[in-house]
Amino acid sequence: MTPIVHSFFGENVHVRQLKCGLTVYLMSKPYFSKKYAFLSTQFGGFYHQYEYDGERFEASKGVAHFLEHQIFESQGKSHFEKFEALGASLNAYTSSTSTVYHFDTTENYETCLKMLVDMVFNIHITDESVEKERGIIIQEIKMYMDEPEWDLNTNLMNGLYQQHPIKEDIAGTVESVQNTTKDEIIRCYEHFYQPSNMSLFLYGDFDLEQIYALTEKLFEHEFSCVQCVKQVKPTLILPEETSQIGYLEKTMVKDVSLGMVMVGFKGNVSYFNENRYRKLGALKIANDLMFGRSSHFFKTSYDAGIVFEGFDFDIQVGDGYAMAVIGNETDHQQQIVEGILDTISYYQKNGFEEADFVRMKRKIMGRTVASFNSLQSIANNYTHLIMRNSNLFEQLESYKDISLDEVNQCVKAFYDLSKVSVSKIVKKDE
Amino acid sequence: MINHTTKETIAEGIKLHMVHSKKFKTILFGLYIKRPLRTEEVALNALLSRVIDQSTAHYQDSQAISQALEMNFGTLIVSDVHKYGEKQMIQIKAQIPGMEYVEDPLVYRNVFQLLNDMINHPRMIENGFDPDLFRREQEALIAEIKQRKDQKNSWVMTRCIEAMFEGEPYAIHELGTVEMVEAINPKQLMEHLLKVWTESEIDICVIGDFGDEKMRGDILESFEFKRGQIEAIQREKVMVNPLKVRRIDEPHDIAQGKICMGYRLNVPYESPLYIAAVVGNIVLGGGGSSKLFKNIREKESLCYSIYSHIEKHVSVLMVNAGVDFDKFDRVEVLVTEQVDAIRRGMFDSDELESAKKIFISNLQSLSDYPNSYMNFYYNMMITEGEVDVEQYIKRIEAVTSDMVCKAFEEIQLDSVVRLTQEVS
Numbered sequence: 001m002t003p004i005v006h007s008f009f010g011e012n013v014h015v016r017q018l019k020c021g022l023t024v025y026l027m028s029k030p031y032f033s034k035k036y037a038f039l040s041t042q043f044g045g046f047y048h049q050y051e052y053d054g055e056r057f058e059a060s061k062g063v064a065h066f067l068e069h070q071i072f073e074s075q076g077k078s079h080f081e082k083f084e085a086l087g088a089s090l091n092a093y094t095s096s097t098s099t100v101y102h103f104d105t106t107e108n109y110e111t112c113l114k115m116l117v118d119m120v121f122n123i124h125i126t127d128e129s130v131e132k133e134r135g136i137i138i139q140e141i142k143m144y145m146d147e148p149e150w151d152l153n154t155n156l157m158n159g160l161y162q163q164h165p166i167k168e169d170i171a172g173t174v175e176s177v178q179n180t181t182k183d184e185i186i187r188c189y190e191h192f193y194q195p196s197n198m199s200l201f202l203y204g205d206f207d208l209e210q211i212y213a214l215t216e217k218l219f220e221h222e223f224s225c226v227q228c229v230k231q232v233k234p235t236l237i238l239p240e241e242t243s244q245i246g247y248l249e250k251t252m253v254k255d256v257s258l259g260m261v262m263v264g265f266k267g268n269v270s271y272f273n274e275n276r277y278r279k280l281g282a283l284k285i286a287n288d289l290m291f292g293r294s295s296h297f298f299k300t301s302y303d304a305g306i307v308f309e310g311f312d313f314d315i316q317v318g319d320g321y322a323m324a325v326i327g328n329e330t331d332h333q334q335q336i337v338e339g340i341l342d343t344i345s346y347y348q349k350n351g352f353e354e355a356d357f358v359r360m361k362r363k364i365m366g367r368t369v370a371s372f373n374s375l376q377s378i379a380n381n382y383t384h385l386i387m388r389n390s391n392l393f394e395q396l397e398s399y400k401d402i403s404l405d406e407v408n409q410c411v412k413a414f415y416d417l418s419k420v421s422v423s424k425i426v427k428k429d430e
Numbered sequence: 431m432i433n434h435t436t437k438e439t440i441a442e443g444i445k446l447h448m449v450h451s452k453k454f455k456t457i458l459f460g461l462y463i464k465r466p467l468r469t470e471e472v473a474l475n476a477l478l479s480r481v482i483d484q485s486t487a488h489y490q491d492s493q494a495i496s497q498a499l500e501m502n503f504g505t506l507i508v509s510d511v512h513k514y515g516e517k518q519m520i521q522i523k524a525q526i527p528g529m530e531y532v533e534d535p536l537v538y539r540n541v542f543q544l545l546n547d548m549i550n551h552p553r554m555i556e557n558g559f560d561p562d563l564f565r566r567e568q569e570a571l572i573a574e575i576k577q578r579k580d581q582k583n584s585w586v587m588t589r590c591i592e593a594m595f596e597g598e599p600y601a602i603h604e605l606g607t608v609e610m611v612e613a614i615n616p617k618q619l620m621e622h623l624l625k626v627w628t629e630s631e632i633d634i635c636v637i638g639d640f641g642d643e644k645m646r647g648d649i650l651e652s653f654e655f656k657r658g659q660i661e662a663i664q665r666e667k668v669m670v671n672p673l674k675v676r677r678i679d680e681p682h683d684i685a686q687g688k689i690c691m692g693y694r695l696n697v698p699y700e701s702p703l704y705i706a707a708v709v710g711n712i713v714l715g716g717g718g719s720s721k722l723f724k725n726i727r728e729k730e731s732l733c734y735s736i737y738s739h740i741e742k743h744v745s746v747l748m749v750n751a752g753v754d755f756d757k758f759d760r761v762e763v764l765v766t767e768q769v770d771a772i773r774r775g776m777f778d779s780d781e782l783e784s785a786k787k788i789f790i791s792n793l794q795s796l797s798d799y800p801n802s803y804m805n806f807y808y809n810m811m812i813t814e815g816e817v818d819v820e821q822y823i824k825r826i827e828a829v830t831s832d833m834v835c836k837a838f839e840e841i842q843l844d845s846v847v848r849l850t851q852e853v854s
Contacts, residue, residue, distance in 0.1 A: 031453035034795040078728065080718025085780060087787035090718065106794045135731035142686035143734055143752045148580045255683040255852075257576035294496035302492065303562065308570050329577070359500045366503025366527040370456045375798060 008393035009372055013382065014208060020223040021196030021231055024215055025386065027203045029375050035109045035204025036379040038102040039120055040387050042233070043067075043192035045096045045170030046319060049237040052191045053230075056237065059188060060180045061165075062137075062172020065094040066130075067185050069137060071101065071120055073129040079119050088112045094170050097236070097319060098387035099192075104376070109204065110214055121222050123189065130182045137177050141169070152260050152423050155250040156325065159421030160264045162246045163239035166321050195223060196231045199386065203379040238320040243268065243419070251424040259426050262327030263340050266419040269322045276390075277398035280317060282410040283324070285360050285402065287313050289352050290343050290411075291326060294359075297343045306332040318388055324415070333424045344415050351408040364399050371396075432797045435807075435817070436642060440650065443630070443660040448645060449637040449807065451797060455528045457538065457638030458800040461545070462808055463520040464631045466663050467599045472518060473606030474622045476511045477614055479520050480567040481559055482623070483509040486547035491563070498544060503532045505541050513604040514812065515743025516666045520626065522548075523801070528639065538645070542652035549627055550654045558616030568611060575605050582688050583735075586849050587750060590690040591741075593676050593845040600666065600744050628658035635808060637800045668698045668745040676845040681852040687755040688849040691765055693747040695740065696840035699813050705825050706833035707747075710772050711740050712785035713834070715749060719784050721768040721777070722749065730764070732757050742813065747841065755851050762846065773838040775831055782831050790823050 006013040014026045043064050050057055060066075071092070072079050083090035088105035101120055105112050144150055157167045171177070202211055223229050245266050272279055291297055291313045301307040311328040326340055371377060382392045433450040440446045465475055484492045499505045506525040511518055524545060529537050553560050579585050588603065595601035605611075632655075636645055672694060697707045715722040715738030722736045736751040749769075753761050771777065796803045797819075810817045 031451075032798050034798050078718065078724065080723070081780075081784065084717055084719040084788050085784040087791035089788070089791070104795075106791050132728075132731045136727060136734050139686065139732075139752060139754070140734035142754075143583075145685045146582050146688075146752075256580050258573050258580075292496070294493055294500055296493075299491065299493040303566060305566050305569050308573060329573075359497060362532075363500040363504035366505065366532055369527040369531045370504070370506075370525060373454050373456050373800065 006391060006393045008396055009368065011372065011378070011393075013393070016212065018195070018216060018219050020219050020229050021194070022219055023199040024212065025199065025201045025382070026208055026212060027378075027382070028206060028208050029203060029378075030205050032205050032375045033106045034104045034375065035106070035206060036102065036104045036202070036375065037109075037113055037116060038100050038201040038379070038383045039116055039198065040098050040100040040201070040383065041192050041198045042098055042387065043188065043197070044094055044098045045168065046165045046238070047236055048165050048168075049239070050191075050234045051237055052234040053232045057187075057191070060172065060184060061168050061176040062170070063180055063184060063188055064099055065171045066133070066137060066177065066180050067188055068092050068094045068099050069133045070125045070129060070185055071123060073124045073126070074119070075124055079115070082115060083112060086112055090116075095384070095387070096166065096170060100383065100387065102383075109206065110211075113202075113214070114218060117218055117222060120193065125182060125186060125189070127182055130185065134177055134180075137171060138174050141171050141174055141177065144169075144171070148254065148256050148260065148425065151252050151254065152262055152327070152425050155252060156262045156264045156421060156423035159247050159250055159423060160245055160266045160323055161321065162242060162244070164241045164320055165238070191234050194230050194232070195219065196229070197233050201379065201383045201386070203375060236319060241320060245419050245421045247421060249422040249424065251426055253426050253428050255428045256425060257427065258329045259331045259333060259424065260327065260329050261333035261336050261425075262325055262423045263337055264421045264423070265324040265415055266421070267317070267322035267324065267414050267416070269317070269320060271413060272317050272322060276317070277395050278402055278406065279410055279414075280315065280395065281398045282402050282407045283315050283414055285357070285364070285399075286347070286352070286407050286411045287315060287324070288360055288363075289356055289407075290347055291340070297339055301336065301339055306330050306335055331427065333426070337422055341417060341420070344411070345417060348412050348415065352404060354404060357404045357407065361399070368396050368399070432803070432819075440634075440646075441655040442657045444632045444634065444655055444657075446646065446649065447633060447635040447807070447811075448642055449635065449803070450639065451637060451800075452639050453798075454638045454800055455531055456800070457526050457528060457636060457640055458804060459524045459526065459542070460635040460804050460808070461522040462633040462635070463626055464633070464663065464812070465518045465520065465626060466661070467513060467516045467518040467602055467604070469602060469610070471622070472602050472604065473610035474614060474619060475518055475520050475626070476605045477568060477571055477611055478619060478623055478626070479509045479511045479522075480571055481564060481619060482548050482552070483507050483522070484563055484567065485553040485560060486544070487551045487553050488547060489544075490553050490560075495544075502537055502540050502544075503527045503534070505537075507545070511604045514809065516599040517663055517743075517812070518604055525800075539648045539652055542648055546653045549623070552620070552623070554620065556617070558618075558620045561616050564616040564619065568614065571605065571611050572608050575603075575608055575611065578603070578605075582682060582684055582849055583750065583752065586688040586690040586847055587748060589678060589680060590692040590748060590845055590847040593678055593847060594692045594694075594746065595744070598667075624656075628656045629661050631660060631663075633808065633811070635804050637804055666744055669696050670694045670844070671696075672842055672844040675843050678845070678847045679850050680847070682849045683852050684849060686752045687758055687851070689751050689753060689758055689761060690847045691749040691762065691843060692845045692847075693749075693769065694840075694842045694844050695745045695747045696842070697745055697837050699742055699745070703833060703837040706829045707837035708740060709782070709785050709789060709826065709829045710834040710838050711738055711747060712788055713777050713781050714738050714768060714772050716785060717788060719781070721771060721781075722751075722765065725768060726751070726761060726764050730760075732761055732764075742809075746844075758848055766843070769838075769841060773835060773841060775835045777831065777834075779831070782829075782834065786826050786829060789826050793819055793823060793826075
């Protein structure tokens with residue numbers, strides 16, 4: 001089979017599919033000491049409901065994350081120990097739509113790869129392991145709850161979305177973790193951890209053909225009976241989400257030294273059905289021109305002492321959601337909210353200056369060059385985006401010929417000033 | 431992979447280090463200004479690091495600077511202060527896209543001239559920094575200092591360091607205190623800029639794929655170095671035997687308790703046993719196969735996060751964990767047991783070998799990241815003097831369990847700080 005190749009900036013990713021259904025992504029990168037491997041399944045925090053083989057299933061909040069913890073169970077030495085004994089570092093994360101197991105190492109790459117595949121496909125989940133991990137996950141949730149941004153984010157997501165699981169923490173709640181059962185965890189494992197629902201990503205200074213042959217052999221051994229491997233992929237079922245926001249604003253008083261505010265814009269998901277990368281690219285340029293360090297908004301707000309270096313903005317588009325989030329630590333929450341809304345409506349009306357647009361394109365060109373410095377960040381971003389049905393290289397490529405007109409149009413089309421929710425943290429009076 | 435490194439003195443007290451690596455598509459430039467960590471100037475250095483990259487006589491405000499950086503292909507400048515033992519470094523770094531990739535042979539020189547203007551030609555009003563800009567950065571720094579208390583995991587560690595080093599320079603936080611920052615005025619800060627630029631030891635590091643001669647030329651022709659009486663800095667005191675364990679409980683509005691246990695390791699980095707102490711720390715709390723992780727998280731499911739680390743310059747080992755409030759005592763008992771286990775050699779050869787492998791792997795992969803490598807290089811240079819990764823790896827391989835026990839022989843618990851639940 002001829003592999004598909006994604007290319008950008010002299011870097012190539014080869015994509016192939018194994019007989020068992022697993023998709024393999026390979027990127028060879030000379031001179032780098034560390035090599036990386038990611039084994040991912042399309043199963044994450046959003047999967048409260050899904051369909052499998054014609055049947056509909058419900059799942060507890062946080063079960064994908066609970067299962068991630070359970071994959072690490074082993075008999076005898078822990079997987080962490082086995083990897084570290086080879087000088088490798090093993091970890092995993094659960095995102096909204098995927099669970100990813102990964103390691104990096106300077107030596108013993110092939111042995112580690114075998115161990116990673118073995119860990120994920122030969123599990124040891126018991127009543128004891130579930131009980132033990134419950135306590136650890138509850139501590140993990142509590143740790144995140146102590147970060148000041150936790151309430152800020154939770155309240156914003158609940159303001160923007162009424163049904164969509166983006167409202168919920170990926171790890172679930174203390175209560176949902178308390179109620180998750182071993183049977184449910186195992187059922188999810190059986191449904192989602194099939195090679196046809198999974199991908200393997202390999203990055204590093206290696207010979208492509210050699211590493212591919214090894215991968216093929218590994219999976220032929222693991223899934224020797226190809227007919228027995230189910231080629232059914234579970235599908236995510238998302239609840240109907242209205243285009244309306246949940247509430248306009250939520251304010252919480254907390255014992256912090258500086259308040260915070262986040263403004264969220266609920267976007268129309270179907271807007272991105274066509275020309276997704278160009279639209280996203282155009283919006284990223286627009287956001288930088290409106291709110292970046294060189295913008296009029298940032299200068300005036302910074303000079304006035306109402307925003308600080310941490311001021312940030314982001315746009316996210318995924319399964320069933322599209323939103324822009326803009327926020328900062330400040331004690332002047334309302335002023336910032338008004339400034340943000342005024343800025344957007346100004347540019348919706350007047351558009352951007354040609355000179356500013358040209359400057360921003362030079363910046364993007366340089367930053368793209370810089371992003372190829374770090375194999376770790378390429379590996380992380382590429383993997384993460386593929387698992388969200390998106391492609392890093394195509395996104396970067398799209399920047400090249402975005403025009404000023406497109407940027408102006410996107411700001412008008414995406415930002416709906418009647419669908420804004422605001423989350424505020426106000427510091428407690430002493 | 432680092433291809434080669436050259437080191438030369440380009441002016442009195444100023445060294446240029448050029449580190450070559452073919453794999454990077456940017457160059458990273460770092461200017462390190464070495465200051466003693468002391469009450470009189472800690473906040474001056476911190477505030478200077480915030481003010482200095484905000485304007486020049488030519489680019490009069492931060493918007494103009496940001497636009498100039500964007501025109502230089504999104505070059506990033508980061509200016510900050512860091513604490514290395516009883517030293518405080520003002521660090522100004524610039525990440526510049528490789529000139530061949532953006533097809534502009536002047537890009538390095540343009541950025542160096544901008545950096546030189548920040549230092550030698552700042553925007554001046556009545557012999558001081560622009561008072562508006564100054565006030566804004568002063569307020570931002572004060573806010574940042576106050577906010578340190580909101581990050582509970584690092585706050586518990588800060589409090590532990592303050593307890594252990596009460597009355598000593600190391601207790602000073604690198605940003606200073608609110609009162610110290612409030613006391614500074616624009617003219618005084620301008621005078622301080624001249625002082626640090628003329629009286630400090632300075633190191634310039636460049637890492638990337640470039641030609642030595644052109645780089646040296648770009649730097650020497652862009653920067654105006656001024657030299658006066660250069661201040662030498664003393665080595666820290668590291669051998670301390672606490673008479674009794676200090677205990678501090680601090681109530682906070684939190685869902686989970688935080689604990690930090692600070693130990694005096696009493697093994698200076700000059701000691702041949704130092705490297706064994708680092709290995710011992712990895713066995714104790716350096717990752718997923720460490721004793722703390724296995725025994726406190728995996729066996730007892732008491733916490734999610736638990737780890738230990740060493741503060742190299744002052745020879746201190748710290749253990750951090752997030753636990754339920756009613757499990758503080760249990761965790762303290764278990765941590766004490768594990769530290770004791772290392773001292774008494776109660777770890778097997780697998781644990782030791784695994785720790786050595788982790789240490790070596792981390793060292794080998796440092797060269798994949800320009801900024802990490804630069805920080806490692808600089809830290810090695812100001813402590814152990816030489817940076818020879820291969821040689822260092824050989825020394826790690828030679829560490830035995832006896833050496834680890836010996837390195838932990840003098841370890842003593844000094845302070846325990848706990849963030850407890852606020853009773854409202």
